Amino acid sequence: MNQFIMPIFSVAIPEMFVLSMACIILLVDVFLKERHRIVTYILVQSTLVIAFLITLTQYREYPSPIVTFSGNYVLDKLAVLTKLFVFTVSFFAFIYARNYIKDRNIASGEYFIMGLFAVLGMQVMASAYSFLTIFLGLELNTLPLYTMIAMWKTSRASTEASMKYFVMGALATGLLLYGISLLYGVTGSIEILGISNLMQQAMNQQQLVMVLALVFILAGIIFKFGAVPFHMWVPDVYQGAPTSVTLFISSAPKIAAFAITMRILVEAMPTLTVSWQQVLIAVSILSMFAGNVMAIAQTNIKRMLAYSSIAHIGYTLLGILAGPHSSQGYSAAMFYIATYVIVAAGAFAIIAILSNKEIELDKLDDYRGLNTRNPWLAFMMLLLMFSMAGVPPTVGFFAKLGLLEALVEAHFVWLAALALLFAIIGAYYYLRVVMYMYFEEPKSSVAGAKISMSPGVLAAISVNGIAALILGLLPSGLIDMCRISVA
Amino acid sequence: MTELHILFYIFSIAAIVAGVMVVVAKNSVHSVLFLVFAFFAMAGVWILLNAEFLALILVLVYVGAVMTLFLFVVMMLNLDLEPRKEGFVRLLPFAALILFIVIGLTVMVVGPERFGLTQVPVPAPHLANYSNTADLGSVIYTNYAYPFEVAGMLLLTAIVAAICLTHRPPKNRKVQDVAKQVAVKRDDYVQLVNIPSEKKTT
Incomplete structure (x- = not known):
């Protein structure tokens, strides 16, 4: 048995703070009257802000990585930056959710508390340094998500989406666990550091077991990301879930999933680089192809964005697979996923804002002539769609550019050409939305409908849309942060 | 081949057969019972691996509590079996x-x-006074304290999720409100309309 070393508790203060606040808010919420429910919301949001500030101080305080809690926890730049992104994106997701769930009689107290639990799960994922904590973090992240989808009880579609997500998620977790058990069987360790050391000394014939373990673990990760061939749940869940939950699922958890992918593939399995590179090449090509091509055929904008998210995950994986041969592969992938989730959250937020009590405005036709109904929202949607398509000067252009540069540097020129081809196919359906908004008349059924949003939501969506532009004009700061975090 | 080997094969084959039967069994109550059987067989394998505490917990918690509850749920839901074969x-x-x-x-x-x-x-063979339980207890609150806490949080989340999905009723549920039924007045439902009588035409 290993000698026990007292953990450095101070590095885990953000987790402890969020955990304590989640429990306190849970108790406060019980004693609140229905009309004072806003207190829960304010408490949750201030928890996120304070956790953000605490994590920000850690960024300067701990310049070198710290592994503690007996090798279960790591605090490095990747963990800190991932957490900062998670807090920011979740903060926005909760602002957008407030009115949306109020209109649909979704229990608002529990909604935000479950959201906070999910944020805690993502924090655990970001700092996980053993397969045990990776698994627990993943579960703590997804369990509240299943619940948040099912909370809209009057909608059959969202109950179905929740059930589908739950069953498929359980299957993926089973695959992941089976892979981890094989890896444990062959190395006798579940810590990232231990596995990476033991794998370098492993005998030749044990390589095969490791490759099989890798296949199962990758299947689990790819499911969580939602890439081909484990993408079947994405469109159904994104469409069926309440839009406020869709925007949450499509944003923050993807960054946390990126962090654990980096830990598992890059830090734990550098010896199997060739194997996982081959798998990722196939997965990313199929994802970009299926995502972009299927998205064209959709008439529902939530479903269209779901397929587009599959394609974007494909691009992110390109960065990871270029990483071993290129100095900027990992940072390009991180920049890509970080900016994608900002843009995706904004796009789903606009759907949530436009939908009102009676109807969900999630058909593509509902966006015809949005410019005449609300020019500012239409302009925000334009920025977000341009960014997804990769049109300069929005941030999506620089994200794609960085990836292509990394691919060329890693001598995957053919892959870069394919990525570019799929990006051009993808541009069609993003620009179609822009065309509908600006060059067509609104449908008669929605032309008169008022678009109402609170000043807070207006501010949030404006910040979100402008961020897609500003980050595109001045991307260097964020790129540098990503580069430092994965160095 | 020692007795331990024979025991191991008996338990493993039982676990596999029971696992297959969980999926294949036509009656869902039978499926649950086969799952209980699979848990028993696995507990046997764990005892052979010197994990006595975990094996007992498996029997006590899963077989004794979780599966019994599960059985109640399956029996109460009275599942329709036809769609499963589709x-x-x-x-x-x-x-x-x-x-x-x-x-x-x-x-x-x-x-x-x-x-x-x-x-x-x-x-290495264990000493005669070796206790698996003590070993487990000494690592779970030291080396594995962090995962242990996270697992606790996971259970809390599951409880909150289950309560919030079942306790809060949807607003449009068709349920009788006794107070409202008692407070009903005649005027709410019966409207007396004055219709002038007509003369017989024939």
Whole structure:
């Protein structure tokens, strides 16, 4: 048995703070009257802000990585930056959710508390340094998500989406666990550091077991990301879930999933680089192809964005697979996923804002002539769609550019050409939305409908849309942060 | 081949057969009972591996509490069995293919040539006063304190999730409100309309 070393508790203060606040808010919420429910919301949001500030101080305080809690926890730049992104994106997701769930009689107290639990799960994922904590973090992240989808009880579609997500998620977790058990069987360790050391000394014939373990673990990760061939749940869940939950699922958890992918593939399995590179090449090509091509055929904008998210995950994986041969592969992938989730959250937020009590405005036709109904929202949607398509000067252009540069540097020129081809196919359906908004008349059924949003939501969506532009004009700061975090 | 080997094979085969029967059994109550049987068999395997505490917990918690509750749920729901058989033949080829790949890979990779005594040394025999439970207790609150806390949080989340999904009723549920029924007045439902009587025409 290993000698026990007292953990450095101070590095885990953000987790402890969020955990304590989640429990306190849970108790406060019980004693609140229905009309004072806003207190829960304010408490949750201030928890996120304070956790953000605490994590920000850690960024300067701990310049070198710290592994503690007996090798279960790591605090490095990747963990800190991932957490900062998670807090920011979740903060926005909760602002957008407030009115949306109020209109649909979704229990608002529990909604935000479950959201906070999910944020805690993502924090655990970001700092996980053993397969045990990776698994627990993943579960703590997804369990509240299943619940948040099912909370809209009057909608059959969202109950179905929740059930589908739950069953498929359980299957993926089973695959992941089976892979981890094989890896444990062959190395006798579940810590990232231990596995990476033991794998370098492993005998030749044990390589095969490791490759099989890798296949199962990758299947689990790819499911969580939602890439081909484990993408079947994405469109159904994104469409069926309440839009406020869709925007949450499509944003923050993807960054946390990126962090654990980096830990598992890059830090734990550098010896199997060739194997996982081959798998990722196939997965990313199929994802970009299926995502972009299927998205064209959709008439529902939530479903269209779901397929587009599959394609974007494909691009992110390109960065990871270029990483071993290129100095900027990992940072390009991180920049890509970080900016994608900002843009995706904004796009789903606009759907949530436009939908009102009676109807969900999630058909593509509902966006015809949005410019005449609300020019500012239409302009925000334009920025977000341009960014997804990769049109300069929005941030999506620089994200794609960085990836292509990394691919060329890693001598995957053919892959870069394919990525570019799929990006051009993808541009069609993003620009179609822009065309509908600006060059067509609104449908008669929605032309008169008022678009109402609170000043807070207006501010949030404006910040979100402008961020897609500003980050595109001045991307260097964020790129540098990503580069430092994965160095 | 020692007695331990024989015991191991009995328990493992029982676990596998029970596992298959969980999926194949036509009656869902039978499925649950086979799952209970599978848990018992696995507990037997764990005891052979010197994990007595975990084996007992498996029997006490899973068989004693979780599965009993599960059985109640399955019996109360009175599941319709017909839809389960639907599409069985249509999906069988895909299922068989996936099963074949997964089992084939596992058989190819997991075997004595990779997990034999040359790769994995024989664990040192335990002393007579060795206690698996004490060992477990000493690591769970030290080396594994952090995962232990996270697991606790996971259970809390599950409880909150279950309560919030079942306790808060949807607003449009069709349920009788006794207070409202008692407070009903005649005027709410009966409207007296004055219709002038007409004369007989014939």
